[in-house]
Amino acid sequence: MYAVNPAVRAAWTELFGWVSAASGLALEVIDHAAPAPLDELWRRGDLGLAFICGYPFASGGFPVQPVVAPVPASALGAGRPLYASHLVVRAESGLATLAESFGGRLGWTVEHSQSGFNALRSHLLPYRRAGASLYAGSVGPLVTPRRVIEALLAGEIDIGPLDSYFHDLLLAHEPETAARLRIVETTAPRPIPLLVASEGVQPAIVGKLRGALLAASGDAVTAPLLARLRLSGFAAVEREAYGVLLDDAREAEAAGYVMPG
Incomplete structure (x- = not known):
């Protein structure tokens, strides 16, 4: 994992x-x-x-x-066994806010995932209460955080969830890949x-x-x-x-x- x-x-x-x-x-x-x-x-x-x-x-x-x-x-969990999901876009993307991504293509990992599915859904829920879809495309299951990154960089999706601890490891061991991503919002710690x-x-x-x-x-x-x-x-x-x-x-x-x- x-x-x-x-x-x-x-x-x-x-x-x-x-x-x-x-x-x-x-x-x-x-x-x-x-x-x-x-x-x-x-x-x-x-x-x-x-x-x-x-x-x-x-x-x-x-x-x-x-x-x-x-x-x-990292500081996110304040010394506790917590993490979150970063909602990430390509670094060069013109999307500056989560709301600006609405109408685009959203990626997700797999239905049994907290960071790639459940946290994403919970974070978007307040925007979705009117009942209409937020995105023109919902792309999944992408299964893994790595596939979310690949889909973003290939232009297959416009925004997707990335496990914050996976991102910590990416920053440390693959900074060149992390530099190609930009965090728009972060879900509540869980x-x-x-x-x-x-x-x-x-x-x-x-x-x-x-x-x-x-x-x-x-x-x-x-x-x-x-x-x-x-x-x-x-x-x-x-x-x-x-x-x-x-x-x-x-x-x-x-x-x-x-x-x-």
């Missing part, structure tokens, strides 16, 4: 290797890159640590249990995607994994890794914290706003 490019993927692999050593548990890093469906990953029975978006996690449709959530180092284990993993194992990650911010070995991943550390989470995402979805659906557009 957050393997922005090979350098970031390598940093995650190093971090999970450290977790394996620190917890005394053998972890095998598996490759599940796009376009492999994330819902297939979340249904596996052998997950020790895997990212899941908060929206499908809160919906309860997958047999997983929470371990920890990452805490971005609980960030979390690391989960399969439902059947024993509590003692989950406890060891959680303990290792909660201690990562105080370890000299992991300090440079966390810096590369633009994290200040990890935080314990409860399933109930993600209920706000379901509240947002229900509000949009009750207003008849099913798909972004």
